[in-house]
Structures are given as structure tokens and as C-alpha cells.
Amino acid sequence: MNDSKLVTINYSLYYGNFQALKDINIKIPENKVTALIGPSGCGKSTFLRSFNRMNDLIPGVRTEGSVLLDGEDLFKMDPVALRQNVGMVFQKPNPFPKSIFDNIAYGPRVTGLKDRHKLEEIVERSLRSAALWDEVKDSLGKSGLELSGGQQQRLCIARALAVEPTVILMDEPAASLDPIATLRIEDLIHKLSENYTIVIVTHNMQQAGRVSDYTAFFYTDETRAGQLVEFDETKTIFTNPSDQRTEDYITGRFG
Amino acid sequence: MIGERSSEITLAHTAKTRNLKTEHRVQKFWFSLMWLFGLITVLILILVIGYVLVQGGKAVNWELLTTPPKGGLSGEGGISTTIATTFYLVGLTLLIATPLGVSAAVYLIEYAGEQSLSSKFLRTMINIANFAVETLAGIPSIIFGLFGYVLFVSTLKFGFSLLSASLAGACLVLPTIIRTTEEALLAVPDDYRRGSLALGATKWQTLSRIVLPAAMPGIITGIILSVGRVISETAVFYVTLGGSYRLPTSIMDSGRTLALHLYYLAMDTRAFDKAMGTGAVLVVMIFLINLVINLISRKLTAGVRKVR
Amino acid sequence: MSGRMIVDKAVKVVLFASAIISILIVLAIGFFIFRESLDAWAKIGISEMLFKSVWRPGQDQYGILAMIVGSVSVTFGAILMGVPLALGCAIFLAEIAPAGVQSIVRPAVQLLAGIPSVVYGLFGLVILVPMIRKLNVPGNSGFGLLASSIVLAVMILPTIASIAEDAIRAVPENYRQGSLALGATKWQTITKVVLPAGKSGIIAAIILGIGRALGETMAMIMVIGNSVIMPKPLTANPLTFFLSQARTLTGNIAVEINYATGLHANALFATGVVLFALIMIINASARWIITHDQRSSEKAR
Known part of the structure; x- marks a missing residue:
């Protein structure tokens, strides 16, 4: 784990007086898939949203400790610039009510790109990377909302890729999809990990086992503050966890 | 942060x-x-x-509020009779519009979705009724005035009177009452209805004992909104109520509301100071009405939060 | 059948009758106003009424073109001033203002909507008209399109602002999040995602504001001057158009109906028919925009 892309040091997060995350230290490796697992309410989604500072949008949120991207403190960066570098895919596919083309061109356009040829190039490349090109190449003018759920989610992934991030955060990206669409997304995640650092929140143990290289297990104690219990290679976590709570969770004894 | x-x-x-x-x-x-x-x-x-x-x-002083206008070219006297006329008109208008509006809303919300309502005729009527409410809401007030003038003032020979004005005013506020009542009814959870029906109550018993009481704050909001509407309205009453500044003694008498009085003071007698005084009384009334509505809706949302 | 069952049935019939009343009122309004206008259309002629601008009831000349132009001009002026302010206010309330500020501005908007139109008219009469009269332009009386447009802009502001705010709030939160997560600024998110997504509701708000403006009566009578003349620039400067006096369709009806008889009264009802038709077209288009948009977004789901 020498090439750490994202690092947190004694990171805590509060909603007003309520502590949601407590003293989290983690080193997320570059160009690997890291899964965040744990029971509901353990703060893993909140933790994920720390990496692109989407928590800033919630009034009353306060943080302690630091989060580093490539060794730089996230909270000293311009959040707008940060989010260009750290893309995000949400639990529910959320394409804009615009054409497929305009959905993907949205990110490049907000950064000031106007050249139509360049945009076309980016749209095609992003759709190919998201394994959606063949299905939609003849209907780029169609509304993104007319696609199926699985296609919509791949559109959102393509949309995130178009901004050329180095990190992609995924918040239960397959939670609202059927099994076949889920498998396609998982394949895609696997392929993308060659070039991107991917952090994925999932409730689905099998999914964590299938797609991730590393797994972090989150748990809440009696104070209800989320903590990192264990972080290791996925196969270690699933076969030989060092913490009893991790083992109980993996084997389905609670959660 | x-x-x-x-x-x-x-x-x-x-x-x-x-x-x-x-x-x-x-x-x-x-x-x-x-x-x-x-x-x-x-x-x-x-x-x-x-x-x-x-x-x-x-x-504005006690004398203005308690003496009747004396007519004349500089708007002598106070505004007492116009305050009284305003209250008369508000009362009469709502007496006509409230039962009609609330009943219509109850039918449109509580009966329109009934299984037994498979009759094509009823379905069509309900669709047309919804459309009519929406249309009424969009019609400018002077058209209600014209309508009141031709039907109530001339054709039915009620003349310029409280009766003509309140009938025309009722048409004006009817969509407001129907819509707010509809919203209030829609906000009553279906469980209340099912619970009562399951105990063997008839539909009307369920409505009158459970649903309407639960919807009451919303219905009252609609009524208060309509009170504000009648107080502020001028165009309709300008062509149906006439302009007598005396105190009406029967519903067939002509009269002047505060808003109408303001208009006459400003336009006919150019008594701007008295017109402003009347305006101040009007603004205070509207302010109080808004305050009451906000209080009710705050209570309503607080109640909703508690349920959640 | 038990007693309470009979009551149940009877109540249902009574409620149904009430629900039908609105239909009857709409039909009656249409019927009576149209019936009273028939003589005017027949004796004066449709083109004579709609396309002539001379209104001299004493000489049986009843052209309402000047009033149509008056109504449209004052509405145009009000839209020009009121829409940017109202939309800005709606965006501010829905997207930008902190909760504390919202709780001041929103009741203010609500209160603006409740102030009687004669109070706005009086304010215009006492404050705006004397101010505008100070502009040194020959023929400028202070009364006219400018004063009435300003008054009307303030009157339609709350209508447009509150409907547009609702439309903006109805845009799903995940569109905003999606845009921000792609590295858009908040302002880019508002202009490129939120406003386009709420477009139909915003347009409907503006159209309903136009309807409200065309229908306003008393405040217009108080500040527009009411001369039946075709509004035109007072000098070579085209901007002085707005200093011209005018009369609106609504004002024409209200000012004259109480003493009009015979053909004159018929002509006023014909004015009402024109106004009614204009408003119906405007409201129908607002409804069409909203339902059309709902249908297309439902199809997408």
C-alpha cells in the first residue's frame, strides 16, 4: 500500500452535536477498488461523501482531522475543482432531463469547453468506457430519462468519466438495479479500476467480494458514531478477518 | 463549519x-x-x-372610525358605515360560498374516486367540474362584476344591493374555498377513513365525524383567505353594490365597502388624506388576516411533524 | 334501508349538486356576457369594433382597438419590469437565501399579494404620478402607461414569484447533487440544470402573471389616465410612448357600465367578451404547458 490515493488522519465528522464519524484513519490505494461495508447507519456513505466534500452542502456539518488527496488537504482545495477530480455515482441513477449527449457533455461544458468536435470525441470515449456506446450511439439525442435503469446508471458513470477524474466514488451504484444490470455495472467497475481509484459503498457482501481489491468494515458503537473497524485486502477480510465484529458481520450474524 | x-x-x-x-x-x-x-x-x-x-x-383616529361619512365634495365624515358594510358583505358572501364550496370539494375529493362511480356520465361531470373550478379561478374580477351586473342587478332586479354584490362575490371566492378544502381533505390520511368505515360507519358518518374535523384547519384557512379577498376586492362591488355611503338596513340596500370608499375618496373627491386613512385600516386588516393564516399553517405543519 | 343509509344517499346527492354549481356558474357567466354582447357584434360589426380605435358612445362609435393596445402595452411594461424581479426573487428564495432570510422574504411576498389593488392604485396616484409628472416632456400628465406598468409590476410580482418558487423547489434534489458532483458551481447548477428542469412551471408562472395583469381593473383606472386614445410617443423619442395615457379593456367596462344603456352597454359587454377570450387563451396555454410537460416526463419514467 505504498501508492495511497486518499488518506484520512484522525478524521471525525459531526452533524451539529451528533458525531457521525469518529477518528478514522485509512489509506486508500491508487487504481484499486476499495469497498466500504458495514451495517446501515454506520456512516459509510457519509464517509464516502467526505472525499468530494458533498457533506459541505448539509448545514451544520463540522469536521476534525484531515483528508488528503495525493497528499494535499482536501479541505484547503476549492470544492468545485475537487469535484472535477473526484467523480461520484449516486445510489439512484440521476441523469439530467437532457439528451444523452448533453448529459455527458455537461461536465466538460461547465469547465468551459465549447468545441463541438472535442465534445463529440469526449462523449464517444466516455460512453465506450462506460460500455454504453453500442447501445446508444444511434440515439444520442434521446433523453437520458428514456433509458432503462441500468443504462441510466452507466450513463451517469460515463458522465462522471467525461470530466476526467482520477477517483470515482460510488454510493451503492447497483442498489436500484436488477441482477443482470448489476452484473454489467460490476464488470464495468472492474475494468475501470485499471485507470481509476474507485471507492464503493455497498450493502451487498457478495458484491463487495466480487468487485473490490480492498475492503473497509465500518461499525457503530453505543455512541452511534461510525468507526473503521478493519481495513485490508478483500480476500483477507472475507477469509481471515482479525476482528470478531467483522467476522460476525461477514457471516451474517448481524446487520 | x-x-x-x-x-x-x-x-x-x-x-x-x-x-x-x-x-x-x-x-x-x-x-x-x-x-x-x-x-x-x-x-x-x-x-x-x-x-x-x-x-x-x-x-386615523377614533372619530374617523366611529362617524359615518357625510358625503360632500371633500369626503367629510368618517368611515364607520363602510366598515360595517364591509363586514356585512364579508358575512353574506361567505354564508353563500362556504357551504357550496366545502360541499363541492367534499364531493370532488371524497366521492369522485368511488368504485361505484363507474357511470360515464358522473365521471364526465366530475372532470368538467374540476375544469370549471380552474376556469373560475382564472377569470378576472371585472368579469364577475359584469356577470353580477347583468344577472343579479338587472335581470333578477336585485338592483345595486348587498344581495347582488354578495352573490357575485360568492362566485369570485368559490374557487378559493373549493381548492383549499380539496387540499385539506387530501392531507387527511386514508387510514382515518378506513378505520371508521371498518367500524361500520357510513360514508357520511365517516366524513362528518372523522374527515371534516381533521381537515378543519385547512378549510378555515380557505375561509379566511376568502375574507381577505372580499375585503380587498373593488371591481366586482363597484358594479354590483352601488356606492351609497349610508348604512344598509336590508340586503336589498346599496352600500360601500372600505375598498370602494377608498376608491371614491381618491377618484371622486380627491380627499387623499382620508383615502390614505382608509387604506391604512385596510392594510391592517389584511396584515391581521395574513397573520392568522400563518399561525394556522404553522400549527398544521407542526402537527404533521408530530405525526411523523 | 336504515335511516342512516338514507341520510348517506341524500347527502351524496346534495354534495353532487354543489359540485355541479361551478359548472353552472361558468356556463352562466359565458352565456350572459355573450348574450348581452350579441347586439353589439351584430349592429356595430366585429371588424368595426376590434380594428377601429374611436370610442364615442354619444355618436355610436365603438372601436376598442385603443383599449386592446392599452391593455397589451401596460401588461408588456409590467412584464418587462416585474418578471426579472419576480424570477430573481423566486431563485433567491428557492436556492440561495438562508432559512432565516427566507422566513422574512416569503411572508413579505405573501403580504404583497394580499394588499388590495385600490391601495396600490392610491400609492401610484399619490407617489408615482406626481413623480413622473416632473419629467419634462410636453403633454406628460404623470398618468399613463409608465405609472400603471410600475403599479402592475408590483402587483404581479408575488403571483409570479410564488408559483415560480414552487416550480424551482419541485426540481428533484438529485439533479442538483449530480451537477455539483461533476464540478459545476452552484450558479452553473442553477442556470444549466435547475432552471431548465423547472422551465415549464416557470413559464406557466409568467403566463398566469400576464393573465393577472390583463385582468386588473381598479388600480389601472386610478393611474393610467383613462383617455380613449391610441397610446403613442409624446415626442420624437420613442420611449415617451410610456408617458402616453391610455385606457384598459377592464377600465373601459368598470368606468362606463354603471350608466351605459342600449348599444353602449352591449358594446361594454363585447369588451368583456374580448377580455374573457384573451384570458381564457392565456390560462389554457399555461395549463397546456404544465400538463404537456408532465406527460412527457411521465413517459420518460
């Missing part, structure tokens, strides 16, 4: 050129403009209300 502060750190590994500083400046400009627009709106309100209250306040 994390601030959305901008910084000059650019990401080394992104080859993208983006002038974030300019974008943040653009955003700051537009946000300031929107703040300004919000501020202007509040300032307009303060300007209009403040001016009317301060200038009009000088003319």
Missing part, C-alpha cells in the same frame, strides 16, 4: 484549464443580484405599507 471558500490550488494531474476564479466571481455577481432582488421585494413592501400606514395613520 466548512466554508465553500475558493483557493488557488489547481490539481496537478488534471490537464484541464479552467478559470475557477472567474467562475466564482460570476457566481458572486449573480448571487448578489438575487440578494438584491429579494431585498427590493421587501423594500417595496416596506415602502408601500410604511407609506400608507404613516401617512394614513395621521388621518
Whole structure:
């Protein structure tokens, strides 16, 4: 784990007086898939949203400790610039009510790109990377909302890729999809990990086992503050966890 | 608290050129403009209300409120009869509009979805009724005035009278009462209805004992809104109520509401100070009405939160 | 059948009758106003009424073109001033203002909507008209399109602002999040995602504001001057158009109906028919925009 892309040091997060995350230290490796697992309410989604500072949008949120991207403190960066570098895919596919083309061109356009040829190039490349090109190449003018759920989610992934991030955060990206669409997304995640650092929140143990290289297990104690219990290679976590709570969770004894 | 502060750190590994500083400046400009627009709106309100209250306040005293107008070219006398007429008209209008409006809303919400309502005729009627309510809501008040003038004043020979004016006024506020009652009924949870029906109550028993009481704050809001509407309305009553400044002694008598009196003072006698005084009384009334509505709706939302 | 069952049935019939009343009122309004206008259309002629601008009831000349132009001009002026302010206010309330500020501005908007139109008219009469009269332009009386447009702009502001705010709030939160997560600024998110997504509701708000403006009566009578003349620039400067006096369709009806008889009264009802038709077209288009948009977004789901 020498090439750490994202690092947190004694990171805590509060909603007003309520502590949601407590003293989290983690080193997320570059160009690997890291899964965040744990029971509901353990703060893993909140933790994920720390990496692109989407928590800033919630009034009353306060943080302690630091989060580093490539060794730089996230909270000293311009959040707008940060989010260009750290893309995000949400639990529910959320394409804009615009054409497929305009959905993907949205990110490049907000950064000031106007050249139509360049945009076309980016749209095609992003759709190919998201394994959606063949299905939609003849209907780029169609509304993104007319696609199926699985296609919509791949559109959102393509949309995130178009901004050329180095990190992609995924918040239960397959939670609202059927099994076949889920498998396609998982394949895609696997392929993308060659070039991107991917952090994925999932409730689905099998999914964590299938797609991730590393797994972090989150748990809440009696104070209800989320903590990192264990972080290791996925196969270690699933076969030989060092913490009893991790083992109980993996084997389905609670959660 | 994390601030959305901008910084000059650019990401080394992104080859993208983006002038974030300019974008943040653009955003700051537009946000300031929107703040300004919000501020202007509040300032307009303060300007209009403040001016009317301060200038009009000088003319308002106990004597103005308690003596009747004496007519004449400079608007001598007070406004007591016009206050009374306003209350008469509000009462009469709502006496007509409230039962009709609430009943219509109850039918449109509680019966329109019934299984037994498979009759095509009824379905069509309900669709047309919904459309009619929407149409009524959009008709400008002078058209209600014209209608009241031709039907009640001339054809039915009620003349310029409280009766003609309140009938026309009822048409004007009917959509308001129907819509607010509909919203109030829709907000009553279906479990209440099922619970009562399951105990063997008839539909009407369920409605009168469970659903309507639960919807009451919303219905009252609609009625108070209509009170405000009648107090502020001028055009309808200008052509149906006549302009007598005497106190009406029967519903067939002509009269003047406060708003009408203001108009006559300003336009016919050019008694601007008295007109302002009347305006101040009107503004205070509207302010109180808004206050009551806000109190009810705050209570309503607080109740909803408790249920959740 | 038990007693309470009979009551149940009877109540249902009574409620149904009430629900039908609105239909009857709409039909009656249409019927009576149209019936009273028939003589005017027949004796004066449709083109004579709609396309002539001379209104001299004493000489049986009833052209309402000047009033149509008056109504449209004052509405145009009000839209020009009121719409940017109202939309800015709506965006401010829905997207920008902190909760504390919202709780001041929103009741202010609500209160603006409740102030009687004669109070606005009086304010215009006492403040705006004397101010505008100070502009040194020959023929400028202070009364006219400028004063009435300003008054009307303030009157339609709350209508447009509150409907547009609702439309903006109805845009799903995940569109905003999606845009911000792609590195858009908040302002880019508002202009490129939120406003386009709420477009149909915003347009409907503006159209309903136009309807409200065309229908306003008493405040217009108080500040527009009411001369039946075709509004035109007072000098070579085209901007002085707005200093011209005018009369609106609504004002024409209200000012004259109480003493009009015979053909004159018929002509006023014909004025009402024109106004009614204009408003119906405007409201129908607002409804069409909203339902059309709902249908297309439902199809997408």
C-alpha cells in the first residue's frame, strides 16, 4: 500500500452535536477498488461523501482531522475543482432531463469547453468506457430519462468519466438495479479500476467480494458514531478477518 | 463549519484549464443580484405599507372610525358605515360560498374516486367540474362584476344591493374555498377513513365525524383567505353594490365597502388624506388576516411533524 | 334501508349538486356576457369594433382597438419590469437565501399579494404620478402607461414569484447533487440544470402573471389616465410612448357600465367578451404547458 490515493488522519465528522464519524484513519490505494461495508447507519456513505466534500452542502456539518488527496488537504482545495477530480455515482441513477449527449457533455461544458468536435470525441470515449456506446450511439439525442435503469446508471458513470477524474466514488451504484444490470455495472467497475481509484459503498457482501481489491468494515458503537473497524485486502477480510465484529458481520450474524 | 471558500490550488494531474476564479466571481455577481432582488421585494413592501400606514395613520383616529361619512365634495365624515358594510358583505358572501364550496370539494375529493362511480356520465361531470373550478379561478374580477351586473342587478332586479354584490362575490371566492378544502381533505390520511368505515360507519358518518374535523384547519384557512379577498376586492362591488355611503338596513340596500370608499375618496373627491386613512385600516386588516393564516399553517405543519 | 343509509344517499346527492354549481356558474357567466354582447357584434360589426380605435358612445362609435393596445402595452411594461424581479426573487428564495432570510422574504411576498389593488392604485396616484409628472416632456400628465406598468409590476410580482418558487423547489434534489458532483458551481447548477428542469412551471408562472395583469381593473383606472386614445410617443423619442395615457379593456367596462344603456352597454359587454377570450387563451396555454410537460416526463419514467 505504498501508492495511497486518499488518506484520512484522525478524521471525525459531526452533524451539529451528533458525531457521525469518529477518528478514522485509512489509506486508500491508487487504481484499486476499495469497498466500504458495514451495517446501515454506520456512516459509510457519509464517509464516502467526505472525499468530494458533498457533506459541505448539509448545514451544520463540522469536521476534525484531515483528508488528503495525493497528499494535499482536501479541505484547503476549492470544492468545485475537487469535484472535477473526484467523480461520484449516486445510489439512484440521476441523469439530467437532457439528451444523452448533453448529459455527458455537461461536465466538460461547465469547465468551459465549447468545441463541438472535442465534445463529440469526449462523449464517444466516455460512453465506450462506460460500455454504453453500442447501445446508444444511434440515439444520442434521446433523453437520458428514456433509458432503462441500468443504462441510466452507466450513463451517469460515463458522465462522471467525461470530466476526467482520477477517483470515482460510488454510493451503492447497483442498489436500484436488477441482477443482470448489476452484473454489467460490476464488470464495468472492474475494468475501470485499471485507470481509476474507485471507492464503493455497498450493502451487498457478495458484491463487495466480487468487485473490490480492498475492503473497509465500518461499525457503530453505543455512541452511534461510525468507526473503521478493519481495513485490508478483500480476500483477507472475507477469509481471515482479525476482528470478531467483522467476522460476525461477514457471516451474517448481524446487520 | 466548512466554508465553500475558493483557493488557488489547481490539481496537478488534471490537464484541464479552467478559470475557477472567474467562475466564482460570476457566481458572486449573480448571487448578489438575487440578494438584491429579494431585498427590493421587501423594500417595496416596506415602502408601500410604511407609506400608507404613516401617512394614513395621521388621518386615523377614533372619530374617523366611529362617524359615518357625510358625503360632500371633500369626503367629510368618517368611515364607520363602510366598515360595517364591509363586514356585512364579508358575512353574506361567505354564508353563500362556504357551504357550496366545502360541499363541492367534499364531493370532488371524497366521492369522485368511488368504485361505484363507474357511470360515464358522473365521471364526465366530475372532470368538467374540476375544469370549471380552474376556469373560475382564472377569470378576472371585472368579469364577475359584469356577470353580477347583468344577472343579479338587472335581470333578477336585485338592483345595486348587498344581495347582488354578495352573490357575485360568492362566485369570485368559490374557487378559493373549493381548492383549499380539496387540499385539506387530501392531507387527511386514508387510514382515518378506513378505520371508521371498518367500524361500520357510513360514508357520511365517516366524513362528518372523522374527515371534516381533521381537515378543519385547512378549510378555515380557505375561509379566511376568502375574507381577505372580499375585503380587498373593488371591481366586482363597484358594479354590483352601488356606492351609497349610508348604512344598509336590508340586503336589498346599496352600500360601500372600505375598498370602494377608498376608491371614491381618491377618484371622486380627491380627499387623499382620508383615502390614505382608509387604506391604512385596510392594510391592517389584511396584515391581521395574513397573520392568522400563518399561525394556522404553522400549527398544521407542526402537527404533521408530530405525526411523523 | 336504515335511516342512516338514507341520510348517506341524500347527502351524496346534495354534495353532487354543489359540485355541479361551478359548472353552472361558468356556463352562466359565458352565456350572459355573450348574450348581452350579441347586439353589439351584430349592429356595430366585429371588424368595426376590434380594428377601429374611436370610442364615442354619444355618436355610436365603438372601436376598442385603443383599449386592446392599452391593455397589451401596460401588461408588456409590467412584464418587462416585474418578471426579472419576480424570477430573481423566486431563485433567491428557492436556492440561495438562508432559512432565516427566507422566513422574512416569503411572508413579505405573501403580504404583497394580499394588499388590495385600490391601495396600490392610491400609492401610484399619490407617489408615482406626481413623480413622473416632473419629467419634462410636453403633454406628460404623470398618468399613463409608465405609472400603471410600475403599479402592475408590483402587483404581479408575488403571483409570479410564488408559483415560480414552487416550480424551482419541485426540481428533484438529485439533479442538483449530480451537477455539483461533476464540478459545476452552484450558479452553473442553477442556470444549466435547475432552471431548465423547472422551465415549464416557470413559464406557466409568467403566463398566469400576464393573465393577472390583463385582468386588473381598479388600480389601472386610478393611474393610467383613462383617455380613449391610441397610446403613442409624446415626442420624437420613442420611449415617451410610456408617458402616453391610455385606457384598459377592464377600465373601459368598470368606468362606463354603471350608466351605459342600449348599444353602449352591449358594446361594454363585447369588451368583456374580448377580455374573457384573451384570458381564457392565456390560462389554457399555461395549463397546456404544465400538463404537456408532465406527460412527457411521465413517459420518460
